[in-house]
Each structure stands twice: as structure tokens, then as C-alpha cells.
Amino acid sequence: MQLLWPIALITFKEGIRNRSIYGISLLALLMLIANFIISDMIGHEVGKVAVDIALSAVSFSGLLLVLFVGINLMAKDLDRKTIYMVLAKPISRAQYIFGKFLGITLLIITCLGILSCFAAVSLLLIKLGHQHYFQRFSWPLVCLSFSFIALMLILVSALSFLFASFTSTSFVTFILTIISYIIGVSLSDVKALVEAPQAVGIKVSPVTVKVVQGAYYIFPNLSFFDIKIQAAHGLPVPPSYIIGVVAYSVVYTLIVLTLASLIFRKKEFP
Amino acid sequence: MNMGRFFPVILLLALIPLYFSTLSTLSLMNKRLPKGDEVNVVLPSPILKITSLDFDGLSSDILYLKTLVFYGSTFVGKDANKQQRKLKESEFNWIYDMLKASTDLDPYFLDPYLFANGILTWEANKIRETNKLLEKGNHYRDWDYWLPFFLGFNHFYFLGDNEKGAEYLMEASKKPGASPLYGHLAARLAYKSNKVENAIIFLENMLEKTDDKTMRKDYETRLKALKAILFLEKGVAAYKEKTGRNPSSLAKLQELGLVEWLPVDPYGGEFYIDKDGSIKTTSDLRDMKKTQSNQENP
Incomplete structure (x- = not known):
């Protein structure tokens, strides 16, 4: 841990100084301002729509953070060859990967914390104006949803580490990460569709079904982290589910990071 | 004088009106482009x-x-x-x-x-x-009394299924926050068939719970029409009691002094007595003005 901390700290500092963060925060702010306008158009469930928009704004901005800042932090060391200086120190490549990951995790938690505060303020203000329409609103569920978004983004970030470990450019890492995210969030819906294609009147070949079922076990199922609808309607989320999601994300993240460090150990630098 | 310094400002002053004129022309042209249905x-x-x-x-x-x-x-x-x-x-x-x-x-x-x-x-x-x-909403939102209430109304008023209507109303009456009137209404539906009178009670309740201005206006007009129908129905019943048959026209009710005045259909139609003695309107409780203006501007 003592060896990981300096790398984590420097990665975090580098990330927080990145100008992209300002742009991402501005986008999040604009989305949260839009929340006031859109919620006003709703007749009854103002609370639900406000929560939907607030959570989606945080989730989307967080994703941009991982894709544009997170990946860049990893790639910069390789592109600028500053990695030689780090690896010349008495630390292993695995320690380097875990340290970097720790730094990016810190960055995600900090940025998401700030974005969540903005989102909470927007919710609070809308709630003050439409008290009557927030009857099923629950702060603990909204906070839980923010935490699940953070866990999901940390997992996506771990995946980007895996891709960065075997690709040569950050652009390929970016593309692979974004594809994995799309697959991850829609996997359970796609699986449901190919297993019961008659719902939309299409035919699916048995090979496709097998491929999707295979992908279901390989790619992370990011829909586990999506409790926005439950948060928006104040529907209960059992504690066992919360424990399950935390366990799933920790195990998956560790598997991916271990794989990344294994591949990274064999990587040859030009 | 150095023209170069002022050139960008002059250029901007010329470009801004040009921008607005192209914007308005283009949006007009865009509207005229052949497009699919909205x-x-x-x-x-x-x-x-x-x-x-x-x-x-x-x-x-x-x-x-x-x-x-x-x-x-x-x-x-x-x-x-x-x-x-x-x-x-x-x-x-x-x-x-x-x-x-x-x-x-x-x-x-x-x-x-x-x-x-x-x-x-x-x-x-x-x-x-x-x-x-x-029904889908009712399945998911099991705490909500609105959806079974509407289901009850639709079954009773549109489908003429009082039994099912009463069933949904009973369901609505058991949900938290439901008006105590629902149970009473369910009982009425189960035993009587006073369609218009019951519909008025339903609509008054819907109006009470609706904030949306357009919806409120809609409900108010419908309530006005239904109240007029109920008023005339009572006149017809009184006529039947007096003469033993249905009146041939609404004017007869006024002649006999059973109604003081003949109400106007807020939808722009005219009330009349159907063969079976029920009150109908030429508008069929749909806005006549809407239909006319649509015919003028197809």
C-alpha cells in the first residue's frame, strides 16, 4: 500500500488538473439547470422526472469523465514515455497498475461527489417548489443510486485498464471501453430479447442466442447498478441486493485488474 | 485612420443582420420541404x-x-x-x-x-x-387509487360493464388516501344503473383531483353537458309520469312547465329526445367547433 499511494496521489492530482473536468462539470450543470425547465412541464410526477434527470446527468457526466480523463491518465504515461521513469523505481508493474487505478478511483469518487452535490441541490430546489409532488421521494435511495453509479464507473474504468494493457494507442482503448459500456448496460435487455424474439416479431438464429448468452458471462452486467427507476419512485431496494451489487463490482473489478496486470507484465515498451 | 482596426466590427455589424435574415428564410424553406408525417x-x-x-x-x-x-x-x-x-x-x-x-x-x-x-x-x-x-399501471402502482378509479369509470361509462366497474371502484376505495366516496359509488354501480348521475359524481371527483388546465376545462365542459342531460332526463321522467308516454320533443317539456328552460349543449350540438326517451345530443359529446374548423382547414 505504501508503494501504491504515491502513484495514486500523483494520478489523482494529474486528473484533477485536467481541463476536461471543467467542461464535464459545465455539461452536468447545464443538464441540472434543464431539470428545472423540464420538471415544470410535468403534470403530476415532478419528483420522478427530476430524479431521473439528476441521476442521468450524474451518470452521463461520470461516464465522460472515465472516457476522456481516466483513459487519458493511463495512456499519457505510455504516450509520453514517462512510464520508464516510474518503472525504473523499485515497484512492480502490477503495483503500478493498482496504484494508477487507485488514483483514478479517487478521482471518480471526488468528481462524482461534487456532481452529486450539484444534483442534490437541484433536486432540493425543485422539491421546495413542488412539495406536493415529491411524496414518494427518498434521499437514501437517491444517495444509494449515486453510489451505484460510482461503483459502475469504477468498474468501467478497470475495464479501460485491461484494454490499455494490450492496445498500443489510447484511441483503441477508448473505443473498446465505450463498446464494453454499451454492451454492459444493454446486455440483460438484449438477452431477454434474443431469448424471446417473438415479442417484436423477429427471428433470431440459435448461434446468436449462444453468442449473447456467452457474452452475458464475459461482459459486466452494468444494469445491476441501475436503480434510477427505484430511486425515482421510492421503491424498496433490499439490503441483500446492495451487498450483492457491491460484491459483484469488487470481484469483477479485481478480476479485470489482475488480468490487466498479468498482461501488462509481459508488455514490451518500444 | 486605421481601417484595419474597425474592419472586424464593421464585418460583424454586417454579418449579424445577414445571419438573422438567412435564419428566418431557411426556417421557412425548411418547413416547406417535403417530409414524412410528424x-x-x-x-x-x-x-x-x-x-x-x-x-x-x-x-x-x-x-x-x-x-x-x-x-x-x-x-x-x-x-x-x-x-x-x-x-x-x-x-x-x-x-x-x-x-x-x-x-x-x-x-x-x-x-x-x-x-x-x-x-x-x-x-x-x-x-x-x-x-x-x-391495467398495467394498476399492476405496478399498487399503492395508487387513481388507476383503478379510472378503470372503474371506463368500464361503467364506456363499456356499460357495471359489475366490473364496481369491482375496480372497490379496489380503489381500499387504497391509501382514496376518497370514502368510492365505496359508496361502487355500491351504487352494483345496484343501480343511473348512468348520467353516476358519471357526474365520477367527473366531479376527477375534477377535484386534476390540476392540469386543459384537462380541467375538458372535464368542466363534459360535466356541464352531463348536468344538462340529467336536468332534461328528469323532465322526461316527470312527463312520462304525467302522461304515460315519452315526449315527442323537448319543447313539450317546456310547454307543460316541467322544465323552466332548455339547456344549451356546451359542445355546440343540440339536445333531442331519442326514440327510447333518452336524451341525446347532435354533438355526441364531442366538440362540434373542432370538427367544423377541421373541415375548413383539412
Whole structure:
């Protein structure tokens, strides 16, 4: 841990100084301002729509953070060859990967914390104006949803580490990460569709079904982290589910990071 | 004098009016471009669930708002003179598909159900489709008394199924926050068939719970029409009691002094007595002005 901390700290500092963060925060702010306008158009469930928009704004901005800042932090060391200086120190490549990951995790938690505060303020203000329409609103569920978004983004970030470990450019890492995210969030819906294609009147070949079922076990199922609808309607989320999601994300993240460090150990630098 | 310093300012001053004129011309030209129908195919819900990625709730809100904006755009004119054009069957179908998709993405979202109930029943006569939507909502929102209340009303008023209507009303009366009137109304439905009188009680309740201005206006007009029908029905009943037969026209009621005045149909039609003695109106409780203005501007 003592060896990981300096790398984590420097990665975090580098990330927080990145100008992209300002742009991402501005986008999040604009989305949260839009929340006031859109919620006003709703007749009854103002609370639900406000929560939907607030959570989606945080989730989307967080994703941009991982894709544009997170990946860049990893790639910069390789592109600028500053990695030689780090690896010349008495630390292993695995320690380097875990340290970097720790730094990016810190960055995600900090940025998401700030974005969540903005989102909470927007919710609070809308709630003050439409008290009557927030009857099923629950702060603990909204906070839980923010935490699940953070866990999901940390997992996506771990995946980007895996891709960065075997690709040569950050652009390929970016593309692979974004594809994995799309697959991850829609996997359970796609699986449901190919297993019961008659719902939309299409035919699916048995090979496709097998491929999707295979992908279901390989790619992370990011829909586990999506409790926005439950948060928006104040529907209960059992504690066992919360424990399950935390366990799933920790195990998956560790598997991916271990794989990344294994591949990274064999990587040859030009 | 150094012209170079002022050139960018002069250029800007010339470009800004040019920008606004091109903007207005282009938006006019864009409107004239041959386009498909504004209302189009709605993707099946399982596909929409995939394409909305991590944002099912937000997509549901967007689909609902899009439907709301489209419905709002069917009102033409300004403020007081605002009139709605008659919607085509395909447009009603699109509204239904959109609301169905919105509630597939988030089946707990109340607004699309209320909107469907307000628009698709009275105006589009899509009672069974609306009931299907409401049943879905009722299944998910098991704490809500509104949806079984509307289901009860639709079964009683549109489908003439008092038994089922009473069943839903009983269900509504047991939900938290429900008006104690629901149980009473359910009992009335189960034993009597005073359709208009019961409909008035239903509508008064709906009006009480509705904030939306357009919906309120709609309910108020309908309530006014139903009250006029009830008033005339009572006159007919009195006539029948006196003479032993149905009156041949409404004027007869006035002649005998059974009604002091003949009410006007707020939908622009005229009340008349049907062969079976029931009160009907030429407007069929749909806005006559809407139909006329639609015929003028096809």
C-alpha cells in the first residue's frame, strides 16, 4: 500500500488538473439547470422526472469523465514515455497498475461527489417548489443510486485498464471501453430479447442466442447498478441486493485488474 | 485612420443582420420541404429498452414529453381563441404507441397513464386500449387509487360493464388516501344503473383531483353537458309520469312547465329526445367547433 499511494496521489492530482473536468462539470450543470425547465412541464410526477434527470446527468457526466480523463491518465504515461521513469523505481508493474487505478478511483469518487452535490441541490430546489409532488421521494435511495453509479464507473474504468494493457494507442482503448459500456448496460435487455424474439416479431438464429448468452458471462452486467427507476419512485431496494451489487463490482473489478496486470507484465515498451 | 482596426466590427455589424435574415428564410424553406408525417413509427419496447442504454427512466420521460408536445401542437390560435384541430386516427394510434412505450420503459410513471385516460377515451374512443394501459399501471402502482378509479369509470361509462366497474371502484376505495366516496359509488354501480348521475359524481371527483388546465376545462365542459342531460332526463321522467308516454320533443317539456328552460349543449350540438326517451345530443359529446374548423382547414 505504501508503494501504491504515491502513484495514486500523483494520478489523482494529474486528473484533477485536467481541463476536461471543467467542461464535464459545465455539461452536468447545464443538464441540472434543464431539470428545472423540464420538471415544470410535468403534470403530476415532478419528483420522478427530476430524479431521473439528476441521476442521468450524474451518470452521463461520470461516464465522460472515465472516457476522456481516466483513459487519458493511463495512456499519457505510455504516450509520453514517462512510464520508464516510474518503472525504473523499485515497484512492480502490477503495483503500478493498482496504484494508477487507485488514483483514478479517487478521482471518480471526488468528481462524482461534487456532481452529486450539484444534483442534490437541484433536486432540493425543485422539491421546495413542488412539495406536493415529491411524496414518494427518498434521499437514501437517491444517495444509494449515486453510489451505484460510482461503483459502475469504477468498474468501467478497470475495464479501460485491461484494454490499455494490450492496445498500443489510447484511441483503441477508448473505443473498446465505450463498446464494453454499451454492451454492459444493454446486455440483460438484449438477452431477454434474443431469448424471446417473438415479442417484436423477429427471428433470431440459435448461434446468436449462444453468442449473447456467452457474452452475458464475459461482459459486466452494468444494469445491476441501475436503480434510477427505484430511486425515482421510492421503491424498496433490499439490503441483500446492495451487498450483492457491491460484491459483484469488487470481484469483477479485481478480476479485470489482475488480468490487466498479468498482461501488462509481459508488455514490451518500444 | 486605421481601417484595419474597425474592419472586424464593421464585418460583424454586417454579418449579424445577414445571419438573422438567412435564419428566418431557411426556417421557412425548411418547413416547406417535403417530409414524412410528424407522427411516425414507434420502435417496439424491447428495442427501445436496448437503445436507451442506462437511461430507461429518462427515455420514458422524453417519449411522454414528445407526446405531450405533439398534442399541444394540435391547438391552433392564440389564448382564448385556441381551438384544437380534429386528430386523425393514425395520430391517436401514434399517441397510444408512444404512451405504451413510455410506460414499458418505466411502468411506474403515472403521467402517461393519466394522459392516455384523458385523451384516448373521450376523444379517440380507444377504451379497450386505454384500459390495457391502465391495467398495467394498476399492476405496478399498487399503492395508487387513481388507476383503478379510472378503470372503474371506463368500464361503467364506456363499456356499460357495471359489475366490473364496481369491482375496480372497490379496489380503489381500499387504497391509501382514496376518497370514502368510492365505496359508496361502487355500491351504487352494483345496484343501480343511473348512468348520467353516476358519471357526474365520477367527473366531479376527477375534477377535484386534476390540476392540469386543459384537462380541467375538458372535464368542466363534459360535466356541464352531463348536468344538462340529467336536468332534461328528469323532465322526461316527470312527463312520462304525467302522461304515460315519452315526449315527442323537448319543447313539450317546456310547454307543460316541467322544465323552466332548455339547456344549451356546451359542445355546440343540440339536445333531442331519442326514440327510447333518452336524451341525446347532435354533438355526441364531442366538440362540434373542432370538427367544423377541421373541415375548413383539412
